[in-house]
Amino acid sequence: MTDRAQRAPLEELWRRYDRYRGRFVLAIVLSTINKIADVVPELLIGAAVDVVVRGDGSFVADVLGVESRFAQLGWLAAINALVWVVESLSQYLAAVAWRGLAQSVEHDLRVEAYDHAQRLSTTWHESRPQGATLATINDDVNQLERFLDLGAPALLQTVLNVLLVGAVFAAASWQLLVLAFLPIPLIVLGSLWFQRRLEPLYAAVRQRVADLSGLIAANLGGISTIKAFTAECRERARVEAASVAYRQANVDAIRTSAAFVPLVRMAILAGFTCTLLFGGWATLEGELEVGLYSVLVFMTQRLLWPLTEVAEMLDLYQRGRASTARILALLDEPVTVPAGRVRLAGPVAGRLELTGVRAGYADGPDVLHDVDLVVPAGETHAIVGPTGAGKSTLLRLMLRFDDPRSGRVSLDGTDLRELRWESLRGSIGYVAQEVFLFAGTIAENIAYGRPGASAEQIRRAARHAAADDFIEALPDGYDTWVGERGVTLSGGQRQRLALARALLRDPAVLILDEATSAVDNETEAAIQRSLRIATRDRTAIMVAHRLSTVRHADRIWVLDAGRIVESGTHDELVAADGAYASLWRVQTGESRPGTPDA
Secondary structure: OOHHHHOOHHHHHHHHOHHHHHHHHHHHHHHHHHHHHHHHHHHHHHHHHHHHHHHHHOHHHHHHOOOOHHHHHHHHHHHHHHHHHHHHHHHHHHHHHHHHHHHHHHHHHHHHHHHHHHHOOHHHHHOOOHHHHHHHHHHHHHHHHHHHHHHHHHHHHHHHHHHHHHHHHHHHOHHHHHHHHOHHHHHHHHHHHHHHHHHHHHHHHHHHHHHHHHHHHHHHHOHHHHHHOOOHHHHHHHHHHHHHHHHHHHHHHHHHHHOHHHHHHHHHHHHHHHHHHHHHHHHHOOOOOHHHHHHHHHHHHHHHHHHHHHHHHHHHHHHHHHHHHHHHHHHHOOOOOOOOOEOOOOOOOOOEEEEEEEEEOOOOOEEEEEEEEEEOOOOEEEEEOOOOOOHHHHHHHHOOOOOOOEEEEEEOOEEHHHEOHHHHHHHEEEEOOOOOOOOEEHHHHHHOOOOOOOHHHHHHHHHHOOOHHHHHHOOOHHHOEEOHHHOOOOHHHHHHHHHHHHHHOOOOEEEEEOOOOOOOHHHHHHHHHHHHHHOOOOEEEEEOOOHHHOOOOOEEEEEEOOEEEEEEOHHHHHHHOOHHHHHHHHHHOOOOOOOOOO
């Protein structure tokens, strides 16, 4: 178990953000000043009662040396006005300090959590619902911010209130101090008991909201599939069930936390009654001044009544604690594919080599078995094979989305595990099979691969990707807004924009994963012509099911069941009459899949 796992979540937060401790101390000081100023007016009320009852023998007369009752009351009014100014100003400054602190911690923690999440491997992201990560980075951080903004200051104010009022009682009568404070141990013990009861309940609430967020995010991402299969009612029922589970988890937590307030009120009643009766008896017996009795009655109310908010403070505390635990759990996830330290000397030639590579996913069986493959700099190589042969796994290793279980993948002779990200992925242009476009203009999406690119550079990349014609035909051309994930464009248009985005980087290595699978034959031919020009001076690796796309490659590697079964040029492989030749005959109609060759 790590040291962090052994610490309480909020303790770990205190250790993690030590740069904010000065601001935290300042907020405490301002809250303390505010609470002192908040208590003083009630002492002044007692002093005023004392002036009215005792006149020139009052406490104020003794301290200030003023005999006139009107003058004494005037002094009290002036002091009260000053105290109210101090209270108002300190309350404003304390609120600004606490809220500023909460916002700063929220901002830093959200950015840190997001940055860590994007450094985790793609395998990690693929193994959990996207909505669960989103709920942690967004909703859990918000819950922590609410505790720091509201719960922590309220808890501090309650503690200060008990200490200050206790000091007044101690100075007045130790008997009344004992009687008034009798309920407090019961309230504290009850709070601790409720805290233990609430902790698992709020952990369940955080888990349910993560489940619900994950389901909704997944459904919105697959809305077309839901509509196509008329599954709206079915999915509504799933969301309703997840929402009911979330509601029930909240109800269970609320039912427990809400039971705390009535118990506190009973304890408050006992303490207030003791002060009222025994304090009144002492005053009638002449053992306690009337003004001081008035102060103690007011103070009892002030001492005990704020404790009714302990339940709400516990609610915020437990929500914040549960959320912090989830955030820290995310930050504890190990980066299994860390960046190396080596920077390639430029210019990058682009030679890729796989030696004895064995790879797979998580704890599953090997997908690739002892793969040896060399792509000399400047050549165009293709990787083909039936579905499930391991083509995508091979590309993931070249991009270092994953590391091999054994063996070595190198770029220009350097193991990818040793390279800095800017040397590795900064040298690669990648077009995925499933194209992702960001909400923004077409120009912005193309320039994503090279921020700061000029308009001419963006247009040139679009022309090389055979995308310029359809872009110019749009109402706003390159300024046309693209919806999230590019939903306003066809699959072929998205692929051409992704290809333009990759070409704009002018990479040493271009990796194309089914880059023309969603285009028609005419557009494919146009892209192929452009690619032959674009890949003339760079290394290109193409994965394709459509063999016509790769027939002009310098070398074609044929994968089957995770092994390289043959390689060569198109003509050599067709002549060899092996696995590639069988695939070629199927695609050209010379034989049907699943039937022996004639």
